[in-house]
Amino acid sequence: MPASPLSSEPLPGHVWFDVEDLFEYGRTNTRPSGIQRVAFEIQRAMRSLPEMQQRIGFLRHSLDGRRFVVVPDAEVGALYERLTTHKEQASGQAGSVSSSERATPSLLRRLALRLPVPVRVPLGQLAAHQSAALRDLPALARGALSIIRQARQQSDTRARHPFQPAPHDVILALGAPWAHPDYGTLINHYRHHHGVTFGLLVHDIIPLLYPEWCPAGLPRVFRRWLISTLPACDQVFSVSHATRNDIERQFPGVTAHPIRMGAMKPGEPKNDDVPSAISRPYILSVGTFEVRKNHVLLFRLWRRLLSEHRPEDIPRLVLVGSPGWLAEDLMGQLRNSNFLDGHITLILRPSDAQLDTLYRNALFTIVPSFYEGWGLPVSESLIRGKVCLASDRGALVEAGQGLTGHFDPDNLNDALKKIRQLLFEADTLVGLTQRVERDFRETPWTFAAQDILRAFRTEKQS
Template sequence: MSAENVIYFDVSDVVEFARSNDRLSGIQRVSIEIIKYLSQVQGGENLRLICYHPLFRRMLWFSAEPFDASYVYDQAEFCRHFCIDYRAAGVRRLRDHLKKRYKSSLKRAFHGWRLRLRNALDHGRTFERLKIIQKRSRRFEAKPANAFEVSFETGDRVFITGATWGDLFRKYVDALTEAKRKVGIEVSLFVHDLIPLACPEHVVDNVPEQFSDWISRMSGLVDLFLVNSEATRRDLERFMRTYTERATPIRVVPLAHEFLLPESRNREGGQAPAKFFDPERHGFNGRRLRADVLNAAQLSYVLVVGTIESRKNVWTLATVWQEVHRRLGFDTPRLVFAGKHGWLKGPFDDFLQGTGSLNGYIRIVDRPDDFELAYLYKRCLFSVCVSYYEGWGLPIGESLWFGRPVVASNVSSMPEVGGPLVEYADPYDPRSILDACLKLITDDDHREAMARRIRREDLRRWSDVAEGIWQALTASIGPEGGQGAAPVVSVSAMARPSR
């Protein structure tokens, strides 16, 4: 790759996700962490962020400069950089905000004009802070100054890190296909998992059909697949053998165990309140935490991190905890689920309602931020990840990063993440999960011996992931479309490259 060639780092799915989410989930977090590292060491004109813009309905590129090592995801700032409107959690219209705060119609009228004026003077920050939604601004009708038209040159590369499938991105894939035919760009795609194909019973509507069509089409477009685990590589190879005619090269770049925390600051941008504030009891790294997080962690607990959905095996885990409580009584630790509410979890919801959340022994912390997650990881007895299927399994590695033991499934990619540091269970056998959890609850010496062993390990960092991806993207592409002599390259998830 010559110095003049550009790598376009695709953020289309992150941009679309950010429009309605004030917290990043797994795949989006991976994308942001990689961008942060690459913009620091490989930034400048050779790295640009590209997306199929959901408002302008065409490809645009943006500078990666704001995404340095200290970058903290903020929905409003992110959406402003990419010139998109957004729907933050808890947003409401101005009239609803005024009705809630003021009974008098005169007060509502006065404060309505006051807030509109203040919002105009500070360029929209007042409404952002109060989470007041407006009609789409006219500034989105024309391309803004920080968005640039894409003009590909021969040798440029597009790296897609997320799922650009569905009707929104169909024209985007068309445009990339045309650019590849006319200009000769090279396209790489990071496949995080094949969940809709491997376990369609845990997804909704026509997602399996959409995903299958997308992977089939991308198999003919991309020059290189990157995957995060050997398990995902096997799934992808199996799909291509069965449904496509092309054997596209695959490189395995495992994800990280590292849990990166942004610089400590509270939501108002100032210092944490000093009066009555105990950082050890009420916060993490000086950040004041929500009361429901502190409340959930006030007694000993076991942690489950991730979207609360059927694929995460949440109903089975809840019934296992009922048996734990039957055996241990008051010695039962809480089971704390930390994540957003997902889909196909009716039996789990029915269980919580029918048992009073197992008499309070099961708690849910909705949409924790990174500081709250770190607080929960650090103080848990151990964590549990007994999913039926994962492409990688970020919560397993993150728990290890904080030195806490894990009970994990022995299927798909999860043994690659945990290696010999994890207590494994069969996700299809409730007794296997029960035995593994009881062992870590009741045997303090065994649990803490596991913790000491974890703390001695040199776990994988996000810089290792970014370096592996950069090497894959900048390696020479052979004349047959293969990458060197070995189209499949694997890196151990538990090992870090030598320095």
């Protein structure tokens, strides 16, 4: 049952979405993360509102970062279509090759194994680092070529589509614009010279709360960006009440307005989208592979389950996502354990259709993250009638609408107790599934769009 909408009245001007971060993301990534999904769904939902259909536009940054330029709607749609439908060759393939199927070591490797350990180990590390650097070269080349193409395109765009907003227009940044080092100055130029208002959607401030989960230097850069950008905001929005509380604690005097979040809706079932690697019952975990997502807890959890029960009684664990920050330890443990001898399957960057099918066919889902600003995998599980067992941190409880089971992500025994109930007490899983199917309330993305518009209407009326 969907939640109740709010009535909406048209704004006096146009709404312009800053989508520079989407294009930057698309340069080096083939699948959208949660931030890109949320931003695009809200943009699409706002455009679907009758009063806004002809008053939506998209912006990118000039190469010097000092001005906006108009980007055609079709380019934004085409990029998002590519990100959501892309299928890599590795998609649906498991990282669970048995030890008997491992390739025989090459001659070079056999020779290296004869070296003394004090030489062999550093040599192996050097080779690994060099290989990683070489793997990054294609991305560097693509980025350079993209900059050249963008320079040519924007030269034409500035001549054909100069951005000249009207005084009542609104500029919205719904994604991750913090790569721009002087974003506040860019926004203030249009606020002061054109009379526009500006709104920022904050997904989380995890780099400030938990810097240990981020690359070195990012927390300092992120804090500096927020300090310079928040004063330029006429409206600050958050994806959850938890994120709102984080913002207001870190930045006293800033008021953030939570919006109502939707979910990626199920599509039509397509059997040919089922990855061939999935041949027995499985439990699904969706999320970028990074230390904050706490996949290591799942690894330890499955190791315990396999050691304390018959392996044939334990469903496969299917991990779906893309490698992210500080994921090297996780990937190393998976490879070195032979993916727990085939009991863990890794699926990289599935298409939206494949992801939908993976959700549909799972026994239930599990989200072990240490902290989330929202929790799309929770709502995407529930909207498909699937029980979700989630961490009790951040906004995950909020996303679960009281329909999810929760555990302490620092406590392996707590997680073990909760998952055993779902695995070995049939009535528990059946009862929870029936409750999800009966009580889950779908929230259309148009509600988030209306929440944002309402805040600007209230401001203009006051």
